Amino acid sequence: MIKFDNVTKTYENNGAAATYALNCVSLEVQKGEFVFVVGRSGAGKSTLSKLMIGEIKPTSGNLYVNGTCVNALKRRQIPYFRRTVGMVFQDFRLLENKTVFENVAFAMDIIGATRKQIRRKVPEVLSRVGLANKSKRYPHQLSGGEQQRVAIARALVNNPGLIIADEPTGNLDVQMSQEIINMLDEINRGGTTVLVVTHDLDMVNQMKKRVIEIEDGSIVRDEERSGNFESSFL
């Protein structure tokens, strides 16, 4: 599902030595896996997720998502690629002037779904995230956890094979964080590959999933978890 093949990403520093955001990173995530990517701020986690959605290109190496070489995509192909990946962000990124229903429906509208298809699918997805009775509310009328659930519904509505969640619980309290992670776990059990970028170690330890740790742009640890995860950045 995801394959990083010797990927390096550097940023120029106005004549000084380049900064290595990622340095010769190779990893593979199989279909149906649930993976945490952890590391301190500036370790390279965000660079990883930005590369995966084609927001930036690697300086060298190749990156494959669901068989597509992302770094080889032309600019006009990127929107079509992004429709195959569901993105969930720390700040939810909902459209403030649209209702819950419209926020989710929007993801179907851009791919040209008919009104009939939208009317059938959106309520189904909203039920799955427990927001069927709040479809007419606006984002500012929802709690943080509910807003994130709308974002998850939007990420799910086009049946992507992969969900990338970048700090999905960053703005939430413990209880809401738990709800969100449980939801992502349930989605994963349905067959969707889930990759969660986070620095919430409590959540990581609780879930006992595969953990990839990044430090200074390199992978320092990649293991299946069955016990407690301790990290150098704690």
Added chain:
Amino acid sequence: MSATKKGVATLNLHSYSGFFWDAVNNIIRNRLMSVATIITLIAGLFLCGLSAALTVNIFSITDTLASDFKLDIYIDQACTDEQTTAIGEQIKTIENVESITFVSKEQTLEETKARYSDTQIFEGIDDSDIFRDSYKVTLVSLEFSKQVTDAISQIQGVAKITDVNDEMNKFMEVSRKAQIIIIIISIILGMLSVLIITNTINMSIFARKKQINIMKYVGATDGYIRRPFIVEGLLMGIIAALFSFGGLYFLYNSFIEAAGTIGTNFGILNLRDTMIYVGSTVGIFGMILGIIGSIIAIKSHLKV
């Protein structure tokens, strides 16, 4: 779903009604800038429409003048009645002269007084000697104008020959200059309009930058994102076109009525036909300016 265009369903028209109302809301939200944009557009389109009205009327008047193949031959005031008659007989014999009509100076005085009866210019003037006897010479065709003029100028007693070509040339020269000035101002105002539309749409985009980013992350194409802003520019162009058309309609209608009171229309085109040209011109240019302004504005904002 693969990362190609395959699998994308056909475009849904219901999206366009959504874009329309989005555009209306944006125009209302940035009403100050929208009003400034529309006013500038109105000014530019008004001149554009004026230029169109002028152009079609130039053609119409030119056609009318050209179809009236007449020369006006003015007889020297020193000639007697017999000499005046003899001059007429000589003119009749010139090749390519179709017919001639004698207009006495008394007749000219009466006609002039009647034309300017609503003014006091000729009040109390009864002496027809301020005018000359003349002949209206109809030619077989306008192309023989020079040949006939040259022949008539050889006849003794002919004081002046007024060629319809002279009038037409003078008219064309003045009209051309007026046209050039109007076109230059239209172009300047057009460019200014594009600049202002760009600015207005920029503000609209800036206010929705976050929204645009979200749309890009969810997989919206550049075309999808562009659409509501293009509709916004187009709408402003259409609104401005309607206002400028209204103004031009009123102006031209008043002009037609004024021309009618003079007693002749000189070949001026009627209201309906002129407004068809004017309406098409301001409508098309209004939409084009609106779209160009939007496209320029959004080009730099789509890089995510």
